Amino acid sequence: MTSRPTGTLAQRKRQLVADELTQAALGLLARGGFDAVTVDEIAAAAGVSKRTFFRYFASKEDVVVQFLTGLGTAMREELTSRPAPEPPSTALRHTVWRSIDACAGQTERTLRVVQLILGTPALLARFLERQAQWREELAAEVAGRLGLDPATELYPRLAAGMALTAFHTVLQRWSESDGTEDPAALTDGCFAVIAPALDAVVGE
Amino acid sequence: MTSRPTGTLAQRKRQLVADELTQAALGLLARGGFDAVTVDEIAAAAGVSKRTFFRYFASKEDVVVQFLTGLGTAMREELTSRPAPEPPSTALRHTVWRSIDACAGQTERTLRVVQLILGTPALLARFLERQAQWREELAAEVAGRLGLDPATELYPRLAAGMALTAFHTVLQRWSESDGTEDPAALTDGCFAVIAPALDAVVGE
DNA sequence: CCCTACGTGTCACCAAGTGTCAAGGATGAC
DNA sequence: GTCATCCTTGACACTTGGTGACACGTAGGG
Numbered sequence: 001m002t003s004r005p006t007g008t009l010a011q012r013k014r015q016l017v018a019d020e021l022t023q024a025a026l027g028l029l030a031r032g033g034f035d036a037v038t039v040d041e042i043a044a045a046a047g048v049s050k051r052t053f054f055r056y057f058a059s060k061e062d063v064v065v066q067f068l069t070g071l072g073t074a075m076r077e078e079l080t081s082r083p084a085p086e087p088p089s090t091a092l093r094h095t096v097w098r099s100i101d102a103c104a105g106q107t108e109r110t111l112r113v114v115q116l117i118l119g120t121p122a123l124l125a126r127f128l129e130r131q132a133q134w135r136e137e138l139a140a141e142v143a144g145r146l147g148l149d150p151a152t153e154l155y156p157r158l159a160a161g162m163a164l165t166a167f168h169t170v171l172q173r174w175s176e177s178d179g180t181e182d183p184a185a186l187t188d189g190c191f192a193v194i195a196p197a198l199d200a201v202v203g204e
Numbered sequence: 205m206t207s208r209p210t211g212t213l214a215q216r217k218r219q220l221v222a223d224e225l226t227q228a229a230l231g232l233l234a235r236g237g238f239d240a241v242t243v244d245e246i247a248a249a250a251g252v253s254k255r256t257f258f259r260y261f262a263s264k265e266d267v268v269v270q271f272l273t274g275l276g277t278a279m280r281e282e283l284t285s286r287p288a289p290e291p292p293s294t295a296l297r298h299t300v301w302r303s304i305d306a307c308a309g310q311t312e313r314t315l316r317v318v319q320l321i322l323g324t325p326a327l328l329a330r331f332l333e334r335q336a337q338w339r340e341e342l343a344a345e346v347a348g349r350l351g352l353d354p355a356t357e358l359y360p361r362l363a364a365g366m367a368l369t370a371f372h373t374v375l376q377r378w379s380e381s382d383g384t385e386d387p388a389a390l391t392d393g394c395f396a397v398i399a400p401a402l403d404a405v406v407g408e
Numbered sequence: 409c410c411c412t413a414c415g416t417g418t419c420a421c422c423a424a425g426t427g428t429c430a431a432g433g434a435t436g437a438c
Numbered sequence: 439g440t441c442a443t444c445c446t447t448g449a450c451a452c453t454t455g456g457t458g459a460c461a462c463g464t465a466g467g468g
Contacts, residue, residue, distance in 0.1 A: 010445080013446095038423065040423085048448085049447070049449075051449080052447060054426080055447085124336060125329035126329055128329060128332035128333060129328055129329040129332060154373060154377070154397055155397055157373045158398060161366075161372065162369060162401070165366060166362065166365075186358070190358055190362060193358055193362045193401060193404075194362060194366065194401045196400035197397060218415090221415095242455085243456085253416070253418075254417095255416075255418080255419095255457090258455090259415085263455080
């Protein structure tokens with residue numbers, strides 16, 4: 001998907017530095033943990049200054065969490081592209097699955113990042129903050145699909161929240177099993193549980 | 205319940221300082237926002253040193269989030285005290301309601317704190333981190349109630365996650381409405397949506 | 409009266425994050 | 439070729455969150 005050189009030369013150079021920073025950060029943070037590594041060390045490992053690090057990432061947590069940033073946009077894209085008559089449980093199941101499937105190419109790397117995030121309170125906090133943003137976006141999209149007023153109806157936010165709870169549960173189980181359990185099966189299992197609530201409103 | 209002077213004199217003195225710190229912090233943070241107020245200012249307003257502030261609170265966020273700390277323990281207490289044969293949706297509805305109802309005595313103060321948290325990314329992140337802990341605790345309790353193995357079954361974590369999604373949604377709506385909407389009605393409305401999923405497993 | 413324990417203030421220190429400015433490198437006009 | 443310009447970067451200084459070490463004062467117990 002990102003195989004051909006995208007954008008201008010300046011943009012590609014910028015992307016190169018960002019990748020180098022991410023690479024260095026994930027390598028150092030994997031061993032030693034989050035607190036044991038300083039931003040100066042990450043910057044030095046990438047061959048840039050501390051100041052440049054903060055020109056690419058808003059915070060030390062950001063360099064890890066942004067590794068999973070694509071997931072949020074992937075989810076919203078998938079949800080908007082789902083056919084309208086599809087029941088919410090099906091549409092949201094594909095939405096969550098799309099974000100998980102997006103990491104298929106780099107399984108072991110993603111696993112280490114997820115384990116790092118779920119095992120580090122500061123990173124978990126930032127990750128959950130991201131999820132809160134995604135929830136609002138998904139809720140708006142769900143409301144639009146069903147023609148509900150997001151300001152008065154409780155369903156959109158709850159549906160988005162349930163989907164993200166499923167997402168989080170899948171990541172937890174996948175992380176705890178060291179990648180042994182099948183993400184697809186976990187996703188289906190989670191949605192089998194929450195589907196009765198997601199689809200109950202359809203008759204309304 | 206905390207009407208009579210509890211604990212030793214030293215404990216009460218400690219509580220006094222903690223209350224003074226919380227009071228000062230909430231007062232200053234309400235106007236000016238979270239970033240505009242420094243820990244030194246909070247400590248000075250409470251008449252102690254910065255070092256003493258950090259002997260009472262682990263972080264600047266903590267002084268705000270800990271104001272809602274009782275909610276987590278209140279929830280778990282309520283869930284454990286619920287009769288075993290009660291359907292999950294009923295037990296969890298009372299669980300969430302108990303934590304909301306616990307703030308009944310200080311409505312306007314709680315409202316300002318909730319609005320501050322939901323409107324400040326750093327505070328929201330810490331608050332969500334707390335909720336993640338609560339979720340694990342509630343999931344363990346749910347698993348115990350139903351005799352499910354929390355390591356293999358998806359239901360406990362999902363049920364706890366749905367309940368906390370309801371909790372969060374109630375707080376959001378209550379906060380956005382400036383306290384106008386009725387928390388009890390919101391709670392019932394949320395659980396009416398998620399109940400089909402919570403109770404569907406009963407037959408199993 | 410002394411001794412201990414505990415809470416607090418002071419100071420020093422580290423790391424995260426930001427503003428500012430000057431240097432360098434690429435680009436484009438003439 | 440040269441100059442002007444823009445953009446990125448590094449260097450430096452600074453603020454703030456957070457921690458460790460130590461010294462001081464006070465209450466209680468021998």
